[in-house]
Amino acid sequence: MDTAFPPSLMCRLDEIPDDGATAIEGVAALGGESVIVERRGDAVRAWLNICPHAGRRLDYAPGRFLLKDELLICAVHGASFNRNDGVCVAGPCRGEHLRALAVELRGGEVWLLAAG
Numbered sequence: 360m361d362t363a364f365p366p367s368l369m370c371r372l373d374e375i376p377d378d379g380a381t382a383i384e385g386v387a388a389l390g391g392e393s394v395i396v397e398r399r400g401d402a403v404r405a406w407l408n409i410c411p412h413a414g415r416r417l418d419y420a421p422g423r424f425l426l427k428d429e430l431l432i433c434a435v436h437g438a439s440f441n442r443n444d445g446v447c448v449a450g451p452c453r454g455e456h457l458r459a460l461a462v463e464l465r466g467g468e469v470w471l472l473a474a475g
C-alpha cells in the first residue's frame with residue numbers, strides 16, 4: 360500500500376548527474392531517511408537508500424553510487440539491482456527489491472509524492 364503525504368521538494372534535476380545517481384539526505388516526509396535519486400535524461404527514479412540485504416546504505420561515499428550499465432550495485436556486499444525496477448538480480452539478496460518512491464518532475468525540480 361502506498362503511503363501518501365504532502366508532496367515534498369527533493370532537489371533540482373540538474374543536481375543529479377545525467378546517467379547517474381545521488382543521495383538526498385534527511386527527507387523529512389520519510390522520517391529523515393536517505394533517498395537514492397537516479398536519473399537518465401528527464402527520467403528520474405527514487406528508492407530508499409536502504410539495502411534489503413543487511414539494511415545498510417548502498418553508496419560507497421555519501422551520494423556516490425556504483426552504477427554499471429543497467430545495474431545499481433550496493434557497495435557493502437555487492438548486491439546488484441536493476442535500475443529500472445529496483446529488483447536485486449545478483450548477490451546476497453537476489454529476488455528482493457529496493458523500496459520504490461513515487462517522484463515527479465515539476466519545472467526542473469524533483470518532487471517526492473509517496474512511498475510505496
Ligand code: FES
Pocket residue numbers: 410411412413414415417433434435436437438450451
Ligand atoms: S548490505 Fe547491501 S549487499 Fe549487503
